Amino acid sequence: MREYLPVLMFLGVAIAFAAGTVGLSTFIVPRRHNPTKDSAYECGVEPVGDARRRFNIKFYLVAVLFILFDIEAVFLYPWAVAFRQLGLYGLVEMLLFILILFVGYVYLLRKRALEWD
Numbered sequence: 001m002r003e004y005l006p007v008l009m010f011l012g013v014a015i016a017f018a019a020g021t022v023g024l025s026t027f028i029v030p031r032r033h034n035p036t037k038d039s040a041y042e043c044g045v046e047p048v049g050d051a052r053r054r055f056n057i058k059f060y061l062v063a064v065l066f067i068l069f070d071i072e073a074v075f076l077y078p079w080a081v082a083f084r085q086l087g088l089y090g091l092v093e094m095l096l097f098i099l100i101l102f103v104g105y106v107y108l109l110r111k112r113a114l115e116w117d
Contacts, residue, residue, distance in 0.1 A: 061113055072101055 079086070079094050086093075108114055 058116060062116075065108060065113065069101070069105070 075097070076094075079090065083090060
């Protein structure tokens, strides 16, 4: 348990700082409401239409695919750090991983999942 004491202290300081900052801002910041401040801001253009309109499913599909490939790319970093310890076995496993990603990417291109039209 002694090894975790610095981590717990850091976590406590981080939580106290976050809570203190939010709590202090509720008392210090003046609250002045007016219609201009309370309106939605969209790149300097007046908002038009309903904000609750339906989005095309392609938007969500591309977003999920981006996150999927982005997260899978994160697995390359630990492999690169431990590359020398893994040796040939690690290289072959990573090549298989990249091959599976490439096959998935080619499949998405052939299904035209990444096109916006």
